[in-house]
Amino acid sequence: MSKATRATKVLQQAGVSFTVRTYDYDPDGGQIGLQAAEALGEDPAKVLKTLMATIDGRPICAIVPSNQEVSMKRLAAAFGGKSASMLAPAEAERITGYVVGGISPFGQKRRCPVAIEECALAHERVYINGGQRGVQLHLSPKDAARYLQAVVASFAN
Incomplete structure (x- = not known):
């Protein structure tokens, strides 16, 4: 498994401080x-x-704690939209250039607006996918x- 991905490269170029942690990804493991x-x-x-979701037909990226679910209505409101829905996995892969299970908000092939759940900012450090399964x-x-x-908003349940 490579620790260098598009995500790590763009963060390094931008001077954002991070460390990489890896784990054994289980494709049959359920909630990633x-x-x-x-x-x-x-x-x-x-x-x-x-x-990856759409707001009024536009693709967006939502970052939320793994133990929470997204309120589509509140996610749409965070972007001033009326309706939101999840993107199909194949569409998410096409837009981001990443494989499901390894989708990172950093270094996506097509840059989309991003929302981050505000409760995540209460932590000093968090983990975000590094652009590869298990990274x-x-x-x-x-x-x-x-x-x-990113738009910082409360959109999780």
Whole structure:
């Protein structure tokens, strides 16, 4: 498994501080974020999942703690939209250039607006997918939000 991905490269180029942690990804393991939290021995609230959705037909990226679900209505409102829905996995892969289970908000092939769940910013450091299955980046959520120019909002249940 390579620790260098498009995600790590863009963060390095931008001078964002992070460390890489890897774990054995189980393709049959169910919820990817919770699987990563367990494998890393970390609180699921600090291991964020990257979800791809659409708001009024426009693709967006939502980052939320792995132990929470997204309220589509509140996610749409965070972007001033009316409706939100999850992207199909194949569409998410096409837009991001990453494989499901390894989708990172950093270094996506097609840059989309990003929202990060505000409760994630309460932690000093969090884990966000590093662009490959089994690769997590440990970094400041504030640095991540700043780099991604993310909307910070409450959209999780």
